[in-house]
Amino acid sequence: WPSPDGKGTMRRIGDVLDCWFESGSMPYAQQHYPFENKEYFESHFPADFICEGLDQTRGWFYTLTVIAAGLWEKPAFTHCITNGIVLTAEGKKMSKSERNYTDPMEIVKLYGADSLRFALMNSAVVRAEDLKFSEDSVKEVLKTLIIPLWNAYSFFVTYANIDGYEPSETAFKDLTNPMDRWIISAMQRFVQEATAAFEAYDIQKACSLFVPFIDDLNNWYIRRSRRRFWKGENDTDKKQAYDTLYKVLLTFLKAVAPIIPFTTEDIYQNLRTGEMPQSVHLCMYPDYCDEERDLALENQMSLTQKAIAMGRALRASNNLKIRQPLKTLFLVDREEEERTILNSMQDIIAEELNVKEVHLSSDESELVDYSAKANFKVLGSRLGKDMKEVAALIADLDGKTIASMLDGKTHTITYSNGEISVSKDEIIVQRTELEGVKVLNDGSLTVGFDTKVTQELLEEGIARDIVRSIQNLRKESGFEVSDRIRLTWDGDEVIKQVFEHFGPTIAKETLSNSMSFATLDGEAIDCGDHLVRLFVEKD
Known part of the structure; x- marks a missing residue:
């Protein structure tokens, strides 16, 4: 055949092995090893990782492994990410002939490339499992990650421009507001866990951390700190709030840039100062800093957020909208350490749940009446034919006895053929709300509201x-x-x-x-x- 450049004739090579053999020879052939680049190749082999589709393991993956084993007695790679098959929402294989899929570029135009990337990376398809793809999953990324990230960035820029904020940094040890210390500590935990997941090539696990962190940033840190940015004077607390949010945004951008490269680059370009790299993709990945962790504070905030989440759920289930103030919130916790934490966080909890006062105790009796049923699944094997008699005796237990069992004590029940010690795991406790009170229980913590509205x-x-x-x-x-x-x-x-x-x-x-x-x-x-x-x- 005449060469397209007009400089000669192209001739077909007579003997060609299977095309998969050629593909499997890629590590050596692309370097023309061993005839050229011998030192370079041997210093770069094996590859750090390969990516292989589950449906191609009998082709390229197989020959790649066989040839490397034959030549070097080891694999041609140290890690392998295997992706599954992307199916239609109905579970059918996508087919060009059936046109049963949306043009990917149409999805990109509608929701952005980052939304599509994250929807795939945050799915089981990167763990060699099949994925029933739906546009709804891409739309959800916009709602839970991309837009919330823009909102956090927009909040910072809006107030920073009003106050003429110049980027600076307050050392962690000098931060005086617990909200600043908490979000920095949470950020370091995020960096630590994301780094570990990426280094283990567990892409979905790394991606699963993004949304919870940006939710904490928006719906806890920024919302709780909003008034600090409203203050008229440029005081120390306000500067520390700016420094904290600026640092957290930049660190988060660098950590998630490999997955959502376009959004992070856009935001980075407006946050960078003259000394910083020209692109977020030229920045070093964030290093975890153990000195910027406050584990006790993280534990305090976690329990506080749990109490608030339970309170909001209780309000929602009883049509008590959050903007309607209520007189009293009851917090009952049988764990002394947890009660100490909740007591120190009363003001935050009261403000978040819109109540005038918080009543903290270790006794649920002022909120509920207890009754109990036997846990047949647990006790049945121990009691056999006596189960029915013991179940009736358990049903007769008084509230005080049940409360002591919830505190970890056992109760001895005497029946016609003997006696048995019963613990809280062997009964099912039922709570009946007292009049005018609504309660919700989760483990050792119970929340309740006085629902009377004056x-x-x-x-x-x-x-x-x-x-x-x-x-x-x-x-x-x-x-x-x-x-x-x-x-x-x-x-x-x-x-x-x-x-x-x-x-x-x-x-x-x-x-x-x-x-x-x-x-x-x-x-x-x-x-x-x-x-x-x-x-x-x-x-």
């Missing part, structure tokens, strides 16, 4: 609804976070009482320089059982 609490809840509605109007109107406004409102007698009693709070929270009543048209906003109309304008 008129004052009702009005405060409506005030919080009004604040939220005004903030939404500010956002919809395109106002800057620092803009002062004039507020006009319209509502019934209860709404008037709310503005009378909580007007200063509403004004402070919404940056309202003035608030006035007037008859307004337009859509009314639901605030519990009452309607309010609002109008905002820049002052």
